[in-house]
Each structure stands twice: as C-alpha cells, then as structure tokens.
Amino acid sequence: MLRYRCNQKGCCCRGWDIPFKLDDFIRLYEYLPEADRAELGAGLKLVVDEAAPEESVDLILKSLKLAGVGEDRHCRFVEGDGGCRVHAQHGIPALPDICVNFPAVGFRDEQADVVELYWDPVCPEVVRIFAENESTLTMHSIDAGTSSAPTSIAAQATSPDEMGWHDAGFAQRVANAREPLRAHLGGIALSRAQLLHLRQASVQTLGDRGRATWESLAAVLNGFRSLTIERALSFTPQEPEDLEAFQRYLGACIGAHGAPLLFWSLRKMERLVFAIDLAPLLANPKQLLAALENWGDALDGAYFAHEQSLRPIFSRYLQHRFAMLYVNQEGELREAADTVALIFGTALRYAGALATALERPVDDAVAQAAISAAEYLYRSLQFDAESLPWYASAEGRPPREKAQAPVQP
Ligand code: SF4
Incomplete structure (x- = not known):
C-alpha cells in the first residue's frame, strides 16, 4: 500500500450520506468561504443516541450527516470529474477525518507505541495494487522519525513516491488513528510478540505459490483451529488431515448466500468497480x-481451470487480510480467520459468475471486481452467525446443517 493514491474518481463520495463528527463540521466551516458557510447546514442530519438516565441531557450527538445530492446521493463537494473541491481548494487539513482516512483504518497499540494502517479492499485502488505485480507482500514499517525501520517480516526504503512523513495524508491518517489495536484468542489478549509471530507465519504460508491459494488458506485455518494462547509463539500452519472436510467448508462459504442477495449487493456497489x-x-x-x-x-x-495463473492476486489479497486479521470480529482471531475465509469464498463466487456472464475466464480484472464486491457485502450487511459456516472457530457452534442455511435478502 506504500504506493496507494486515491483515484480521485469520487467513488466513495457518493451513494450514502457521509457521516462527519462535530469537530469535522466546525473545521470545515472555518475553512470554507463565507458563501459556502451559509449552505453548510442545509440538509444536515443529526445522528443521536439516547443518553443514560443519570445524564443531564436526553440525547447525545453521535455524528452529523450531510445529505447526499441527486439520485446518486453524491457529496455536495464532489466535482464533476470526481475530485473533491474541499481538498483541491483548502488541502488535507480542511477535510473531515473520514475523508482523509478512507480507505485506511488506523489502529493504535498504546503499549507498543505503534500505529497500524489497514487498507480496506472494498476500495478499487487497493485491489488494483493486489493485481499490480506478482511479488509476495511484506509488512512495511515507517519509523516515527523520517527513515524506514526494519520489521519482523521485511522492509524496503521509502522513496518520495511512496507513503511516508512527507505525505500529508499519511501523517494525518496516523494522527487520526484512534481504534485500539486488540488481538485475542478466546478472550485472552495476545502479546505483541505473539501477534507478530502469528502474522508472520500466516503471511508467509499464504505467499506460497507452489500450491493452490485455497490449500494455503486450509493450512492457515487449520493452524488457527488448534491454536491456544500458550502455543501462539510456535504457531505453524499445517495442511488439515481431512482436506475434504475443508473443501466442504469452503464450498459452504462460497454458497452461503442466495444469488438475489449477491446480485442486489453488486448493484449497490457498482460505483466502486472500474476494472470491468x-x-x-x-x-x-x-x-x-x-x-x-x-x-x-x-x-x-x-x-x-485457471487457478494457477490467479494465485498472485488471490494470494496477495489473503496475505493483506491475514497481516491484520484483528480488523474483524473485534480482534477474536479464530473468528476473524473464518470471516476472511467467508469473504474469500464469496469473492470466488462473484469471480466465477462475473467471468461466466462475460464469457471469459477469471482474470485479474474480474478478480479485482469480485474481491471488492465480496468485501462490500460483508461490510455493509450483518449476518446471523448461526447461518454461516465456521471452521477454525467451529467448536461450540451450531451443527453444520444449520450453519449452511442460505441467507436471503
Ligand atoms: S468532502 Fe470531499 S472527500 Fe469528503 S465526501 Fe465530500 S467530496 Fe468526498
């Protein structure tokens, strides 16, 4: 993601009412010229929570939403070419946090004094980077000073074209990182050393191009299945003894949802697809x-029939996801690993269907669209856990027959 740059096509600036914080609103107000200020409050929606009985107020302001404009509900500041007027005229400091941060989410580990930035693959530019080349992904660390620091996995030097402190967007994203970095196994917090080891072992296994991507995923999930906090530092992904059971599970992930729901979701996220x-x-x-x-x-x-040629893009995608597994399921890593397998299964489903409808094999362009579509489905809808298949975290969950029931729109 070092080379990530917003495509300036306005794809995330439309289709929803952008939620701002009160601070964002005040900052924006201060930067805008007089003529725009008067209009800023028009169509403003307040999102509130009911206050607890002991509070002296009835409602607590959670966020503000600027009502979208027109049929596609675009932000009032997006230009015809997709660029942002606020960004162009007043720069990064004027932008609401959500506009600076997206598609990154910043997690802060107070104890280790580290911020980690996760790049959301719903963004077409993030998935385009998966298809950019065939190398395996490595973790990169940027020191709090100006130089690159080695990490436990790998590091390269940062060039002026790459992300670093010279980039105002990067610096602001780091400053905005507020989510606590939490990684757990069965409710027990992992140490930084344990988390780094799990990450390194998973990313390395998923980077293996000598076998099918789904086989590498099977090894990682199987490793998580038997993982305990005591064994976290010796975690080694290993192919399951019963590979067919994993294949049945992956089949359940692929088939977890009804075709009408998948189609409806694809229609909703069309603005995020440029590859096809x-x-x-x-x-x-x-x-x-x-x-x-x-x-x-x-x-x-x-x-x-084309799986081997698709290993680089799907392998890079899974490496990216497993490097920061804790972004899902509030940091419960076994559940999070299963969640990524569900999204991967849905991505395969979209990929096969899109390619078939386009009468061509799955290629990098189709795979990019499929990954974004699958990520969008799982970030915009919440499913009943009992209706989904689970593998690494299957213990103690409902029987498989129940877990395979399709979820309809
Ligand atoms: S303020 Fe700019 S970046 Fe934010 S949603 Fe509007 S157009 Fe997009």
Missing part, C-alpha cells in the same frame, strides 16, 4: 444471476 464494466451485466442480469446460482459450474469453468 458492470453496467451491461446489471442491466441485463439473466446470465449473471444464473451463474451466481450455478456457482459450481461457473467456478469449474472460469476459475479452477
């Missing part, structure tokens, strides 16, 4: 819906 043209498939959805429904055939024809 979704418009004709959404306008004439018969083929796409059929391929989402018959996902086994779609995957056999369009994905598995």
Whole structure:
C-alpha cells in the first residue's frame, strides 16, 4: 500500500450520506468561504443516541450527516470529474477525518507505541495494487522519525513516491488513528510478540505459490483451529488431515448466500468497480444471476481451470487480510480467520459468475471486481452467525446443517 493514491474518481463520495463528527463540521466551516458557510447546514442530519438516565441531557450527538445530492446521493463537494473541491481548494487539513482516512483504518497499540494502517479492499485502488505485480507482500514499517525501520517480516526504503512523513495524508491518517489495536484468542489478549509471530507465519504460508491459494488458506485455518494462547509463539500452519472436510467448508462459504442477495449487493456497489464494466451485466442480469446460482459450474469453468495463473492476486489479497486479521470480529482471531475465509469464498463466487456472464475466464480484472464486491457485502450487511459456516472457530457452534442455511435478502 506504500504506493496507494486515491483515484480521485469520487467513488466513495457518493451513494450514502457521509457521516462527519462535530469537530469535522466546525473545521470545515472555518475553512470554507463565507458563501459556502451559509449552505453548510442545509440538509444536515443529526445522528443521536439516547443518553443514560443519570445524564443531564436526553440525547447525545453521535455524528452529523450531510445529505447526499441527486439520485446518486453524491457529496455536495464532489466535482464533476470526481475530485473533491474541499481538498483541491483548502488541502488535507480542511477535510473531515473520514475523508482523509478512507480507505485506511488506523489502529493504535498504546503499549507498543505503534500505529497500524489497514487498507480496506472494498476500495478499487487497493485491489488494483493486489493485481499490480506478482511479488509476495511484506509488512512495511515507517519509523516515527523520517527513515524506514526494519520489521519482523521485511522492509524496503521509502522513496518520495511512496507513503511516508512527507505525505500529508499519511501523517494525518496516523494522527487520526484512534481504534485500539486488540488481538485475542478466546478472550485472552495476545502479546505483541505473539501477534507478530502469528502474522508472520500466516503471511508467509499464504505467499506460497507452489500450491493452490485455497490449500494455503486450509493450512492457515487449520493452524488457527488448534491454536491456544500458550502455543501462539510456535504457531505453524499445517495442511488439515481431512482436506475434504475443508473443501466442504469452503464450498459452504462460497454458497452461503442466495444469488438475489449477491446480485442486489453488486448493484449497490457498482460505483466502486472500474476494472470491468458492470453496467451491461446489471442491466441485463439473466446470465449473471444464473451463474451466481450455478456457482459450481461457473467456478469449474472460469476459475479452477485457471487457478494457477490467479494465485498472485488471490494470494496477495489473503496475505493483506491475514497481516491484520484483528480488523474483524473485534480482534477474536479464530473468528476473524473464518470471516476472511467467508469473504474469500464469496469473492470466488462473484469471480466465477462475473467471468461466466462475460464469457471469459477469471482474470485479474474480474478478480479485482469480485474481491471488492465480496468485501462490500460483508461490510455493509450483518449476518446471523448461526447461518454461516465456521471452521477454525467451529467448536461450540451450531451443527453444520444449520450453519449452511442460505441467507436471503
Ligand atoms: S468532502 Fe470531499 S472527500 Fe469528503 S465526501 Fe465530500 S467530496 Fe468526498
């Protein structure tokens, strides 16, 4: 992500009412010229929580939402070419935090005095970087000074074109990082050394191009399945003895949702896809819906026959996800590992269906669209845990038959 740059196409500045904090609003007000200030309050929605009975107020302000404009509900500051007027005229300091941060989420480990930035693969520019080359991913660390510092995995020098303190967006993202960095196993917090070891071992295994990406995932999930806090520092991913059981589980991940729900979600996130043209498939959805429904055939024809050539993009994606596994499930790593497998399964489902509807094999462009679509589904909807399949965290969960029930819109 060192080379990440916003594509300036305004894809995340439309389709929803952008939530701002009160501080953001005041800051924006101060930067805007007089003429714009008067308009700023128009269409403003207050998002409030009911206060606890002992509080002296009835409601607590959570955030403000600037109502979107027009049919596509675009932000009032987005220009026709997709650029941001506030950014262009007043720079990073004027922007609301959410606009500076996205697609990164900053996590702060107070004890280790470290901030980690996670780049959300729902963003088309993040997934484009997965397809940019075939090298395996490494973790990069930037010292609090100006130089690069070695990490437990690897480090490269930061060039002026890459992210670093010279980049106002990077510095502000680090300053804005407020989420506590929490990583747990069964409710017990991991030490930094344990977390780094789990990360290193997972990322290394998922970078193996000598076997199918799903086989590397099977080894990592199997490792998490038997992981205890005492054994965290000797964690080694290992292929499951019963590989067929893992295949059945992955099949349940791929087939977890109904085709209409997947189609509906794809339509909602169309603005985030540039790698392929979704418009004709959404306008004439018969083929796409059929391929989402018959996902086994779609995957056999369009994905598995080409799996080897697709290892770099899917492997880089999974490396990226497992490097910061704690972003899911509030840091419960076993559940988080399963969540990533669910998203990966959904990405395969989308990839097979999109390629089949486009009458071509899955390639890097289709895979990019599929990864963003799967990430969007799981970040915009919440599913009942009992309706989903689980593997690493399966112990103590409902029986598999129940876990495979499809979730409909
Ligand atoms: S203020 Fe700028 S970056 Fe933020 S949502 Fe509006 S157009 Fe996008």
